[in-house]
Amino acid sequence: MNIDLTSTTTRRIQEALTQARHQMGGPTIGMVLTLVIVTDESAQYDSLRAANEAAREHPCRILTVISRDPRGSSSRLDAEIRIGETGPGETVLLRMYGPLAQHADSVVVPLLVPDAPVVVWWPGQPPEDPAEDPLGALGQRRVTDCYAAQDRMETLCRLSRAYAPGDTDFAWTRLTPWRTLLAASLDQPTPSLRSAEVLGEADSPSAELLAAWLEVRLGIPAHRRVSEGPGITAVVLHSDGGELTITRPDGRVATLGRPGQPDRYVSLLRRPIAELLAEELRRLDPDEVYHEAVTRFEKEQSRRSALQAVPAETPLPAVPAAPSEEGAAAEQEQAAEPAPETRSSAPGKGRQHNRKKAGS
């Protein structure tokens, strides 16, 4: 069922929703949350498609907030209600014109499913401060995607500085298969690790987050190296007993290498947006592990920009280079490195030393 309401009010939208539900023969599925999508006209179709797919796993009311002509002088609210067409739950597209766009929360609040969690998702440019954003403040989970921003790295840094419990970014969600595979490989007995390398595209916040996570969790330096992509192409863990490698040159299948063992293959697909969103909707509590990783990333990034300000230092990121050479060089450096325990108590210190060498 599709209902169009022009120049409308939230009251009328609510009535239309109730009426539609009655005409459909009552709701057959309990809605577990409200998903607010903040987007623009050009991106709404794809976002909504992804949300509808995710809603199969998490039946929800989807409120899509589209700001139109925000500089116009007169306010107007148009609504489009879709029920029973694309999946379980209900979808409402809210188009806001003029000054009303600045007060979108006043439209969204009456339409939230009562007493159910609210998730706010910005598929496009993330807001300055998600938790302080009027719509973001409504949600207990705020999902951004720094890949949609002009300057991805700077955006993720900004999001990190503004972090509030409940914030999360798709740059982190994209990593789950990688992190799963890494955690699974360390389920096996492994000699003590010395350092790590993450290879991936130059402008990849995910690769940076993965390196930061490895540093935080393993207490060893994790070097970032640039490859052609797609996405992250390899992670190498240097240990006393040799190298543990996961390579994924094609964005589909990963090869797992361990010293003294045959290569093993495992599916490691880059994931569509719907899957990322479904994962976010699965856990609604704050993600502390993300917070730790993104904080580490942000520290490293500001240190890097500080370095760039000093002309004597070579700027980062590193130029693309043959990973094998780099790896060997990094291994040689290890002798001069302090023990991992010392490093974890003084985060960043050992890494600074490494970063400079990696870039040079």
Added chain:
Amino acid sequence: MPSPAELIGIDGNPLRDPRDKRLPRVAGPSVLVLFGVTGDLSRKKLLPAIYDLANRGLLPPGFSLVGFARRDWENQDFRQLAYEAVKQNARTPFREEVWNHLSEGMHFVPGEFSDPGAFDALAMAVKELDETRGTGGNYAFYLSIPPKFFDVVVEQLQRSGLAERSESSWRRVVIEKPFGHDLASAQELNNIVHRVFPEESIFRIDHYLGKETVQNILALRFANTMFEPVWNRSHIDHVQITMAEDIGIGGRAGYYDGIGAARDVIQNHLLQLLALAAMEEPTSFSAEAVRAEKAKVLSSVRLPDDLSLTTARGQYAAGWQGGVKVRGYLEEEGIPEASTTETYAAVKLEIASRRWAGVPWYLRTGKRLSRRTTEVAMIFQRAPHLPFSQTETEELGQNALVFRVQPDEGITVRFGSKVPGTSMEVRDVNMDFAYGESFTESSPEAYERLILDVLIGDPPLFPRQEEVELSWQILDPIEEFWAGRGRPEQYKSGGYGPKSADLMMKRDGRAWRRI
């Protein structure tokens, strides 16, 4: 910064953080040896489930699957069979690259179960996989074969050295129901497997326990506060546990005749559902704690004194089911004309505990009924007093909370509501809840969950020998009673079962929920 304790992570793995709920459990390097690969279960459930696990990235890198069967096959033929099974029955989309890597790890060893040479070849094959695919010497043996072969297969596994574990590697054996056909045979079967494998390495699959809704019974009962206070004899009038099938026995005549509905379904699925719905709160959700509570409740199950009044059985007769003309049980191919095997069974049980004393638990299962459904229905007592007149509440039944196990997994609450209008008239209404839909990639099929649990070595969802034996202790007297009572009553295909089952409820002043 995480505290030092958090840095150590789970099981000494620093990358596993208890707060990190995104990371799923992944099985370690291993080989799954599948006996009976050409069977129905293997093609319809096991092979597709293995592919789905691979597709979701939950199988270990290098995971290998070895098929063993009495066919003169090469690896290629096995891969072809698996390919077709996956194409037809897998839940997740087919991805060429996932399939390629999975099928590279598929091997086939032909042979008879009694042929020592074939098992030596099998031992060679898995050792080779350890070398070439790094499977670490960890083997799980899935016996998807009739129990009469367990003896010889288990013995061969021991003789060929396949069952020998070392410090650093594990061996697990997976067996499917039926776990015997009575207490004595269950114990015998158990002894056979125990001769070679210790109890903690035996995984008995009851695929019902892998279902989301079944696990949800525990979540609903023990995570909420609104159900527990009424979960007892003060509020529950009786409980109905139903598993109805719309199909007949199909091609399973050889297995089914002589076994019957009660042994096939009540002994395992329905008594497990009873245990989960009736048990006390476990001290934790560890395998041991949950199994201990289930065993407690199963050992307090009592049979009524007069089984002639509290049990019912039937055989489906010819008729029309869902618009198709179907044969009766006795006319099915391979069934003797004088067969007394029941295709419908209903029993009334009681639980001797403070919580449940006096609350009857009605269990029923049948083939060729009107519809396929499995549910646990907690039926509440009627209100002791109604401030309405008799006519106003004529259509008000008993409140009910129903766990729908399959199909259409979810929960239904049934209660009275005023019919809109000027007169006060109260009538029953249903309220449904279904969390998500089963076709999303992340909601696993029962076999996926169970195979993964076997490879990880996580046993909470697998019944232990004690539960199997307790269940047979409940069922054996009923089977004995039926054995002396001649032929079961015929019931019409496509209906609700035999009249004697309805009478059995009527005697107690109750009625079955309509299937």
